[in-house]
Amino acid sequence: MTPQAEWLRGTLLALALVMTGPVLADNKPDDGKVTNFLLDNGMEVVVIPDHRAPIVTHMVWYKIGSADEPPGKSGIAHFFEHLMFKATTNHAAGAFDRAVSAIGGSNNAFTSYDYTAFYETVVPQALEQMMDFEADRMRNLILNDNVIATERDVILEERRSRIDSNPQAVLGEEVDATLWQNQPYRIPVIGWMQEMEKLNRADAKAFYDKYYTPNNAVLVVAGDVDPEVVKALAEKTYGKIARGPDLPPRVRPVEPEQNTRRTVTLTDARVSVPNFSTQWVVPSYHTAKPGEAEALDLLAEILGGGSRSRLYQQLVVKQGIAAEAGAFFQGTMLDATNFTVYGAPRGDAKLADVQAAVEAEVARIAKDGVTSGELEKAKDRFVRSMIFARDKQDSMANIYGATLATGGSVRDVEEWPGRIRKVTADEVRDVAARYLNLNHSTSGYLLPQTQAGN
Amino acid sequence: MRNQLSGASASPLVRDFPSSTRREGRAARVATPLVTLFLSLLFLVLPALSARAAMSIQEVTSSKGITAWLVEDYSVPLVAIRFVFDGGTTQDPAGKEGLANLMSGLFDEGAGNLDSEAFQIKLDDVGAEMSFEASRDGTYGSMRMLAEQRDSAFDLLRLAVTEPRFDQAPIDRIRAQVLSGIIANELDPDTVAQRKWLEALYGTHPYARPDQGTRQSIATITAGDLIAFHKANFARDGLHVAVVGAIDAETLKKKLDMVFGGLPEHQALAPVADVDPKLNQQIEVNYDQPQTSLQLAYPGVKRSAPDFFAAVLMNEILGGSAFTSRLFNEVREKRGLAYSASSDLVDYQHANALAIATATRADRAAETLAVVREVVRRMAQEGPTEAELAATKKYLIGAYAINNLNSSGAIAATLLELQLDKLGIDYMQRRAALINAVTLDQVKAAAKKLLSAEPAIMIVGPKVGEAEKE
Numbered sequence: 009m010t011p012q013a014e015w016l017r018g019t020l021l022a023l024a025l026v027m028t029g030p031v032l033a034d035n036k037p038d039d040g041k042v043t044n045f046l047l048d049n050g051m052e053v054v055v056i057p058d059h060r061a062p063i064v065t066h067m068v069w070y071k072i073g074s075a076d077e078p079p080g081k082s083g084i085a086h087f088f089e090h091l092m093f094k095a096t097t098n099h100a101a102g103a104f105d106r107a108v109s110a111i112g113g114s115n116n117a118f119t120s121y122d123y124t125a126f127y128e129t130v131v132p133q134a135l136e137q138m139m140d141f142e143a144d145r146m147r148n149l150i151l152n153d154n155v156i157a158t159e160r161d162v163i164l165e166e167r168r169s170r171i172d173s174n175p176q177a178v179l180g181e182e183v184d185a186t187l188w189q190n191q192p193y194r195i196p197v198i199g200w201m202q203e204m205e206k207l208n209r210a211d212a213k214a215f216y217d218k219y220y221t222p223n224n225a226v227l228v229v230a231g232d233v234d235p236e237v238v239k240a241l242a243e244k245t246y247g248k249i250a251r252g253p254d255l256p257p258r259v260r261p262v263e264p265e266q267n268t269r270r271t272v273t274l275t276d277a278r279v280s281v282p283n284f285s286t287q288w289v290v291p292s293y294h295t296a297k298p299g300e301a302e303a304l305d306l307l308a309e310i311l312g313g314g315s316r317s318r319l320y321q322q323l324v325v326k327q328g329i330a331a332e333a334g335a336f337f338q339g340t341m342l343d344a345t346n347f348t349v350y351g352a353p354r355g356d357a358k359l360a361d362v363q364a365a366v367e368a369e370v371a372r373i374a375k376d377g378v379t380s381g382e383l384e385k386a387k388d389r390f391v392r393s394m395i396f397a398r399d400k401q402d403s404m405a406n407i408y409g410a411t412l413a414t415g416g417s418v419r420d421v422e423e424w425p426g427r428i429r430k431v432t433a434d435e436v437r438d439v440a441a442r443y444l445n446l447n448h449s450t451s452g453y454l455l456p457q458t459q460a461g462n
Numbered sequence: 463m464r465n466q467l468s469g470a471s472a473s474p475l476v477r478d479f480p481s482s483t484r485r486e487g488r489a490a491r492v493a494t495p496l497v498t499l500f501l502s503l504l505f506l507v508l509p510a511l512s513a514r515a516a517m518s519i520q521e522v523t524s525s526k527g528i529t530a531w532l533v534e535d536y537s538v539p540l541v542a543i544r545f546v547f548d549g550g551t552t553q554d555p556a557g558k559e560g561l562a563n564l565m566s567g568l569f570d571e572g573a574g575n576l577d578s579e580a581f582q583i584k585l586d587d588v589g590a591e592m593s594f595e596a597s598r599d600g601t602y603g604s605m606r607m608l609a610e611q612r613d614s615a616f617d618l619l620r621l622a623v624t625e626p627r628f629d630q631a632p633i634d635r636i637r638a639q640v641l642s643g644i645i646a647n648e649l650d651p652d653t654v655a656q657r658k659w660l661e662a663l664y665g666t667h668p669y670a671r672p673d674q675g676t677r678q679s680i681a682t683i684t685a686g687d688l689i690a691f692h693k694a695n696f697a698r699d700g701l702h703v704a705v706v707g708a709i710d711a712e713t714l715k716k717k718l719d720m721v722f723g724g725l726p727e728h729q730a731l732a733p734v735a736d737v738d739p740k741l742n743q744q745i746e747v748n749y750d751q752p753q754t755s756l757q758l759a760y761p762g763v764k765r766s767a768p769d770f771f772a773a774v775l776m777n778e779i780l781g782g783s784a785f786t787s788r789l790f791n792e793v794r795e796k797r798g799l800a801y802s803a804s805s806d807l808v809d810y811q812h813a814n815a816l817a818i819a820t821a822t823r824a825d826r827a828a829e830t831l832a833v834v835r836e837v838v839r840r841m842a843q844e845g846p847t848e849a850e851l852a853a854t855k856k857y858l859i860g861a862y863a864i865n866n867l868n869s870s871g872a873i874a875a876t877l878l879e880l881q882l883d884k885l886g887i888d889y890m891q892r893r894a895a896l897i898n899a900v901t902l903d904q905v906k907a908a909a910k911k912l913l914s915a916e917p918a919i920m921i922v923g924p925k926v927g928e929a930e931k932e
Contacts, residue, residue: 060537063864093785102786102795109784110853112860129864161798165753169801169821172752281646316586325578328635331642354642385586392589395540396606401868456649 042408043235044418047242049251050223054408054418055238056230058401064231065402066138067127068146069409071226072219074199075121075192075260075343083199084215086119087163087207092126093117094155096148101155104141113138121193122342123413129402132232139245146220147249156209164205167198175276176283176454183272183452187287190261191343221252226412230405258415260343263289266448273453281331282359283352286366286451290443292341294415301339302427303435304347304443308337309386310378310436311369312349316385318373319349323365329357333366342414347443359453370444377437390428519877519887522711524718530703531877531887532714535870539609541707543619544874545722546600546882548700552668552734552812553691560675561683561691562596564637568688569594569603571632573621578632581618590615592622598669599811600882601695606871609708616717623696624724628688637683640674651749655922658747663739663759663918669813693730698722700729704877706870736812742916747923754827754923755819758834761912762807762814765883771900772908773807773816778854779846779905780837780913781805781818786853792837793820799830816912824924831919842913845906859894 044054074085095101108115113130128138171177181196188194198204227246229238266289293301312319312335323330331354337347349370351362411421520532530545551562570585570592572578585592590607603623607615647653657672664670674680701722705714739759763773781789781804793803803820818838822830846854866876880889 061863061868063868102791105785106853109786109857112857112862112864114783114861114864115785131860158796158798162794162801165799165822166801168752168823173821278649278651279646280649281642316582324639325635328638331639331646352642352646354638388589389586392608395538395608396591 042418042422045239047222047247049247049249050221051242051246051249052226052412053238053242054226054228054412055233055235056228056401056404056408057233057235058230058404059232061401062132062232063129063401064132064135064229064233065127065129065405066135066142067125067228067230067402067405067409068142069123069125069226069228069413070219071122071224071258071413072124072215073120073122073413074195074197076219076258077192077195080203081207081211081215082195083163083167083197083204084207084211085124086198087160087204088212088215088220089117089119089124089126090159090163091151091155091212092145092149094159095150096144097150098144098148099141104145107137107141119197121197123410125409125413127402127405135229135233135238136241136245139241143245143249146222146225146246149216151209151212151216153209156207156212160204160207163198164201167201167204171196171198172201175274175278178276179272179274179452179454182274183285183287183450186270186272186452187289187346187450189263189266191263192260193341193343193345218253218255221255222246222249223251224255226409228405228409228412230401230408258342263344269447270450271453272450273455275455275457277457279454279456281352282453282455283332283350284359284363284451284453285348285350286363286446286449287346287348288443288445288449289344290337290347290439292343292345292414293339293411293420294342295344299427299431299435300439302424302431303439304337305339305390306383306386306428306431307373307378307436307440308335308347309389310382311335311373311440313386313389318369319351319366322369323351323362327365328355329365330354330362333362340410340414340416359455363451367446370440370446374437374440374444377440378433380433383431383433383436387428387431391425394425519890520711521887522705522714522718524715524723526698526719526723528698528701528703528718528722530705530714530718531881532704532709532711533706533873533877534708534710535706536708538870539708540606540870541609541612541615541705541709542604542606542870542874543703543705544602544604544871544878545701545703546602546878547695547697548600548702548729549695549731550597550600551671551673552598553695553732554668554671554675554679555687555732557679558675558683558687559671559679560640560673561687562601562695563674564633564640564680564683565626565688565691566594566596566601567636567640568628568632569622569626571636572627572629573618574625574627576621577627577629581621584614585618588614588618590618592619594622596673598673604871604874612709616721620721620724623721626688626692628685628692630685633683633685633688637680640680641677644672644674644677644680651747651751651922652755655747655749655755655920658745659757659920662743662745662920663815664737664813665740667737667813668734669737669810693726695729695731697726697729699727700731701725702878702881704874704881706874706877734812739813739815739918741918743918745918745920747920748925749922750924752823753821754824754830754921755821756827756831756834757920757922758818758838759918760816760818760838761915762809762816763908763912764814765809769904769908769911771897772904773912775851775854775858775897775900776841776846776905776909776912777805777807777816778858779850780841780909782854784857788837788841789818789820789834792833793822793830797833799826799833803834818917827921827923831921838913838917841909843910845902845909848902851900851902851905855897855900858897862890862893 042054042056046052072085077084108128111130111134113128115128117126126142130138171181185194227242290304291300311317312333319333319335323333331352333351335349338345349366351366353359353362408421521529522532523529554561570581572581576584588611590605592605594603605615605619660670741759763770779788781787789803789805793799800820800822805816805818808815808817818834820830820834867873
């Protein structure tokens with residue numbers, strides 16, 4: 009266990025709210041049976057009962073993320089998330105926050121490529137009030153120029169703080185823009201600065217009217233609630249909202265065939281230990297053929313998932329050349345996604361040595377596959393994580409919400425452990441061989457200024 | 463929750479930084495783990511709710527005199543244990559800074575007759591998660607285990623705690639990783655500035671030292687240093703334990719003796735002086751970067767002070783974790799000056815402070831600092847309104863369960879902090895009344911006391927003059 013050596017993985021992974029694979033629902037006979045249904049206006053509802061604590065997590069997921077933005081309007085999805093906290097025709101600005109705070113609840117929101125979600129964690133008695141507020145802001149927001157200008161300054165500061173102040177983040181943005189040549193994941197969720205500066209009221213209004221409708225939303229309620237009660241409350245609140253225009257299917261540009269090896273390099277005075285990552289375009293749970301995404305999850309775990317993984321054991325422990333080395337796969341995405349390996353040198357080792365050793369492990373796993381022992385241990389860890397990873401109830405809500413917002417179903421979540429168990433060693437080798445071709449990869453290098461010539 | 467600044471894929475952007483470190487009292491030291499438990503204890507702090515089934519905290523004392531607080535619960539087949547030995551990084555000898563941190567990385571790197579590889583394979587087979595962490599005032603350990611593998615897991619924990627091997631190869635490897643982290647941050651403006659900030663506030667006190675040490679200090683650490691440090695710190699009279707999950711009191715007593723009974727009885731800690739952070743100073747760190755970050759330090763309040771909750775309520779209104787605070791409203795909502803603006807009560811065993819932090823574009827840094835100082839000045843002079851106080855009392859009472867008791871790990875961490883703060887096993891029943899008893903005058907007095915001082919201020923960013931010329 010390395011107390012201080014998680015910095016690279018941390019910066020590469022960033023906010024991993026919903027990136028891990030889906031997790032099994034609670035199997036207790038009287039608890040955890042997930043129900044889902046549609047309201048008449050098309051809003052989907054998922055209820056995850058969990059009676060261990062008188063707490064409920066109430067989330068609304070909109071199937072709209074940065075990858076759905078119109079050209080030239082990057083950042084509008086995230087900007088709009090911020091604007092949802094402003095005044096409505098029924099409530100003054102801040103009234104919702106004050107109502108949550110007054111009962112000791114917590115609330116927040118987040119935006120990703122494929123979805124935007126809003127949530128409150130409160131006592132169950134407050135569920136109806138939360139639904140009232142949330143339903144209200146789905147349609148009744150007041151968008152005026154003053155509100156827009158001030159909040160735009162906030163997101164510009166957010167960009168300076170998250171991206172522009174951080175060389176790893178600056179590099180990450182441009183690696184993404186290189187890995188993705190055509191697919192909208194090439195554009196950062198927060199947006200490009202020069203486009204963010206021009207986002208205006210008309211953009212916000214158009215975005216709101218098109219996407220913030222009940223038929224484009226998923227309500228997820230997890231906690232100490234009865235599904236029948238949730239249904240009645242949802243009908244009473246969200247059910248009153250008129251269905252919006254039907255949205256076209258979320259068909260976005262996809263990647264052309266990649267025929268090159270691409271590299272992106274940032275040298276920066278703030279960097280003193282170099283690092284690299286190499287990424288490939290791979291299928292997500294939504295786009296993969298049956299079993300492929302599960303095999304990719306297991307591949308990432310065996311290759312570089314933790315301190316028992318091949319990359320860690322070979323590079324950090326046995327060869328002693330890396331401070332860190334690992335791999336990850338982000339499966340819960342609507343379109344094709346990325347598989348990433350990364351590493352940083354330690355001591356006298358050079359970045360090139362670390363990269364060569366990582367690539368040797370990638371080549372070895374693609375050629376010789378994994379042992380049955382490795383595969384079983386990786387599966388055990390995933391299955392065990394379902395007992396451990398019933399986290400707080402909001403992580404269950406996150407798993408269902410993210411899955412449903414990226415084209416999956418409740419059943420997909422529930423059947424995930426069984427599908428993981430079925431993956432064979434050959435299937436893991438096959439996905440490695442099929443997708444991890446170094447000649448068709450994208451690498452990012454973060455280098456100290458003194459190494460600029462290397 | 464990780465909130466690294468990164469452009470990595472699939473990272474949702476959140477509305478505001480999560481406030482996991484803004485719990486009342488000590489800053490949260492726990493990476494909140496998994497597994498929700500049934501928490502009917504909530505009815506104690508939320509009297510409006512009907513009681514479901516009482517969750518009781520038991521005090522368990524083993525035959526060797528080791529005490530633990532236990533919440534026995536079988537709704538999930540898990541056991542979570544969390545414990546701390548007093549001491550922590552303040553016990554690092556001068557010149558050996560980083561010793562406690564390095565030791566905390568070595569407990570799963572070989573113990574008893576198992577070398578590093580054998581130990582980690584066994585831990586993986588048993589399916590338990592074990593972690594150690596050195597904080598300023600204590601070395602924390604925790605383990606989550608499947609109930610059916612409980613015996614094997616506790617055996618491994620006993621080995622780790624009582625018989626760590628400190629073999630040279632893992633020492634060198636973990637040290638090299640720590641060193642890499644130190645070097646990686648050497649040119650990072652925030653890290654450099656943070657170090658200057660701690661030195662300015664705490665001078666030569668151990669709180670000024672970097673927890674992971676320096677290039678020079680960690681190079682000098684030997685196996686002998688680790689063995690001596692372990693012996694001096696891992697002893698029964700400085701141990702506090704909390705356990706949550708599928709285990710009964712009688713079984714736990716036996717496990718406590720088994721895991722910790724082999725440790726020496728008495729710690730041999732170096733005394734650590736109390737220290738008042740040095741206020742009334744201004745530190746400027748010039749870097750050409752897109753934002754200027756501002757930090758301000760005011761006097762804090764001790765956990766044991768009679769006006770503790772008055773100060774907690776005041777801080778919450780000033781810049782607490784809800785989106786309703788004055789700083790959030792004045793700096794972000796009204797003026798769009800920053801993404802984040804907050805205040806925190808820093809509560810170490812030997813020092814206290816109220817810390818404010820925000821970051822803004824360089825050419826608006828002066829304006830932002832003026833707004834922050836005006837918010838503080840107004841709070842110091844006028845205090846909060848009756849309505850703000852009433853709302854914040856409700857928030858603090860209700861938020862305790864939602865934030866502190868929402869998983870077995872969180873419950874264990876909370877029980878441990880209650881023991882460290884000597885608040886008593888019935889504290890949760892008393893807490894709401896303690897908060898409700900605070901008067902507006904007391905909060906005004908706390909505001910005046912903490913916020914009238916001239917603060918320490920650190921400004922990190924481009925030279926003021928240069929930024930304004932742009």
